Amino acid sequence: MVDVGVQTSPPSQLQTDLDIGTSVTNNSYLQMPVTSAQPLDTSFISSPKKDQDTSDASTPSPPPSPDKPDSDVSYVPSDELHDSNQSTSPDYITTEPKIIAFESCLKTLFARVVCTECGEPISSDESTILYNGTAMKVKFLCMSGHQTSWESQPLVNSKPAGNLMVATAIILSGETFSRISHFADILSLKFIGHTQYYSIQKDIAIPAIDNYYSLQRDVVLQQLQGKQLVLGGDGRCDSPGYSAKYCTYTFMDTLTGVIPDFSLVQVTETTSSTKMELIGFQRSHSNIEDANLAVDVVVTDRHVQIRKAMATDHRNKNHQFDVWHLSKSIKKKILAIKPKKLLSEVKPWIPSILNHVWWCSREAKGNPDKLEETWTSLLYHISNRHTFPGKLVTKCGHPPLSDDAIRKKKWMAKDSPAYEALENVITNKLILRDIRHLDRFCHTGSLETYHSMMLKYCPKRMEFDYPSMVAQNSASCCRQQCQYRKEAKDWRQWYAVLHDSLSKKHWQMDSS
Numbered sequence: 001m002v003d004v005g006v007q008t009s010p011p012s013q014l015q016t017d018l019d020i021g022t023s024v025t026n027n028s029y030l031q032m033p034v035t036s037a038q039p040l041d042t043s044f045i046s047s048p049k050k051d052q053d054t055s056d057a058s059t060p061s062p063p064p065s066p067d068k069p070d071s072d073v074s075y076v077p078s079d080e081l082h083d084s085n086q087s088t089s090p091d092y093i094t095t096e097p098k099i100i101a102f103e104s105c106l107k108t109l110f111a112r113v114v115c116t117e118c119g120e121p122i123s124s125d126e127s128t129i130l131y132n133g134t135a136m137k138v139k140f141l142c143m144s145g146h147q148t149s150w151e152s153q154p155l156v157n158s159k160p161a162g163n164l165m166v167a168t169a170i171i172l173s174g175e176t177f178s179r180i181s182h183f184a185d186i187l188s189l190k191f192i193g194h195t196q197y198y199s200i201q202k203d204i205a206i207p208a209i210d211n212y213y214s215l216q217r218d219v220v221l222q223q224l225q226g227k228q229l230v231l232g233g234d235g236r237c238d239s240p241g242y243s244a245k246y247c248t249y250t251f252m253d254t255l256t257g258v259i260p261d262f263s264l265v266q267v268t269e270t271t272s273s274t275k276m277e278l279i280g281f282q283r284s285h286s287n288i289e290d291a292n293l294a295v296d297v298v299v300t301d302r303h304v305q306i307r308k309a310m311a312t313d314h315r316n317k318n319h320q321f322d323v324w325h326l327s328k329s330i331k332k333k334i335l336a337i338k339p340k341k342l343l344s345e346v347k348p349w350i351p352s353i354l355n356h357v358w359w360c361s362r363e364a365k366g367n368p369d370k371l372e373e374t375w376t377s378l379l380y381h382i383s384n385r386h387t388f389p390g391k392l393v394t395k396c397g398h399p400p401l402s403d404d405a406i407r408k409k410k411w412m413a414k415d416s417p418a419y420e421a422l423e424n425v426i427t428n429k430l431i432l433r434d435i436r437h438l439d440r441f442c443h444t445g446s447l448e449t450y451h452s453m454m455l456k457y458c459p460k461r462m463e464f465d466y467p468s469m470v471a472q473n474s475a476s477c478c479r480q481q482c483q484y485r486k487e488a489k490d491w492r493q494w495y496a497v498l499h500d501s502l503s504k505k506h507w508q509m510d511s512s
């Protein structure tokens with residue numbers, strides 16, 4: 001390759017180019033003269049092989065590898081570099097180690113480069129360093145006038161691979177461009193500009209993630225066909241209450257942990273941010289029905305609009321409440337007992353009462369009447385009565401208590417003010433109505449865990465546009481599916497799976 005005529009920019013031009021350079025979107029490199037190199041000090045390069053290669057210019061250079069971009073440059077590859085097939089395959093670029101190289105250190109290496117045409121050393125005065133985002137390109141001119149070049153990154157779609165990967169890594173890590181760009185600024189690390197970032201995000205990263213999500217969703221829907229599903233559903237807003245801009249509603253199969261659907265709702269689609277969760281619920285529910293999945297039970301918290309929708313639009317499905325949500329609500333009601341003197345008598349019983357919620361739910365086995373009776377039998381137990389009249393439940397579930405246990409327990413006197421205050425909570429009309437929705441012993445703990453994991457991809461209180469939010473939701477969803485479908489044990493493996501898709505679908509290596 002001979003490419004004569006590249007000029008070194010004068011120093012006054014250099015600063016201007018670098019400033020503009022933070023927003024370049026094409027593959028053009030920014031120029032910087034190699035001649036600005038500090039005094040070369042190669043003493044730390046101790047590899048005998050390299051020393052021999054560079055000191056003996058008459059040694060024939062190895063034939064150029066067709067896989068390596070601009071491989072006619074006779075730079076000495078690292079001893080640790082993997083074989084050429086691996087180092088340039090689309091899959092490998094995602095996992096290949098990358099390093100932070102200091103410009104001054106690279107210049108010491110460039111000073112050792114010899115021309116592949118004639119074996120002459122290169123002229124440092126006539127060589128130029130150019131930058132494109134995170135990538136470096138060096139144009140060398142040898143003493144005999146042959147020009148060659150070298151690039152620090154392989155090219156994919158005519159773009160340095162590192163620039164693409166930085167953009168996708170920002171999305172996949174739930175970070176923002178401005179934060180990572182600031183991080184790079186502090187390090188004086190060459191970085192892509194915001195225009196370049198948004199261009200890569202829009203044209204490459206988001207389509208790749210969406211595509212992978214669709215493929216994976218098809219597999220999940222196939223897997224759930226023909227089963228009577230118990231789906232947990234919950235909404236997660238990007239900030240609390242009225243200031244929320246987005247709400248993601250997610251349905252998860254409580255048996256397998258896979259996600260058949262999620263919907264991202266923007267506040268601009270509604271008249272109030274408080275309606276976003278219902279819209280997301282209805283939208284994803286329709287998507288699931290459109291996919292011909294058989295939904296037997298829907299488990300949610302006690303969201304007023306959703307319970308109304310379940311009671312009117314989805315009467316053919318069993319609506320269960322998450323046990324944990326209801327027990328939390330019962331605890332809150334107990335702690336609201338006034339005056340404090342009464343509460344102090346009730347308080348020691350709170351852990352037992354909350355355990356009792358779970359126990360009733362587990363023992364109900366789909367019978368809400370039995371559940372309600374078991375629940376209210378609590379009032380007998382706390383007043384030291386362990387058998388009682390009832391239609392379905394006539395005694396406590398625990399084994400007979402020893403005299404010692406009976407003596408140690410602080411039983412509540414029936415009809416005492418504290419007992420009556422607690423009775424008001426236990427037999428509260430709304431509690432009795434809602435506790436009947438626990439008879440299938442369903443909980444959405446896995447969905448809660450998933451929402452915590454989602455924070456990694458969609459952090460709260462950060463401004464993202466709609467396509468980015470969808471991509472981040474899809475990315476976190478894909479990770480969940482991978483984990484449950486045993487495609488990936490941890491995030492590293494998952495990242496590799498997703499990048500594999502990026503490579504195959506959207507990242508075509510340039511041959512040079």
Ligand SMILES: [Zn+2]
Nearest residue numbers: 115118142146
């Ligand atoms: Zn030459």
Ligand SMILES: [Zn+2]
Nearest residue numbers: 381385386396
């Ligand atoms: Zn008892």
